[in-house]
Amino acid sequence: MTKANRHDLMPEEYDHELGYLFKPGPKTWKQRRRIRLFLKQDGKCFYCGEDMNPHWDGHDPKSWTIDHVIPRDRNPPCVGENYVASCKGCNETKGRLTAEEYLEAS
Numbered sequence: 001m002t003k004a005n006r007h008d009l010m011p012e013e014y015d016h017e018l019g020y021l022f023k024p025g026p027k028t029w030k031q032r033r034r035i036r037l038f039l040k041q042d043g044k045c046f047y048c049g050e051d052m053n054p055h056w057d058g059h060d061p062k063s064w065t066i067d068h069v070i071p072r073d074r075n076p077p078c079v080g081e082n083y084v085a086s087c088k089g090c091n092e093t094k095g096r097l098t099a100e101e102y103l104e105a106s
């Protein structure tokens, strides 16, 4: 599948081609939010801008994760804007920094 036609499809239609988060079947609002984030960023990491792996693989630093712009233990606002899709590598490097702190430091 090319990137161009990803957006033309509903999530359910490419579920089985793109990793476990995209499997067909009923989804919780959390799963839908994750899928929307991934698509909104065109499958690219919020921080390094590289393509993320939609199939979760704990050994692949490019596996995608959901990152909290303001970390959970630092009084984040409970709103959608506090979430971005980021590759596992960036998420781990960022750690407890806020997105702003991380981008300034790198």
Ligand SMILES: [Zn+2]
Pocket (backbone or CB within 6 Å): 045, 046, 047, 048, 049, 050, 086, 087, 088, 089, 090, 091
């Ligand atoms: Zn990244």
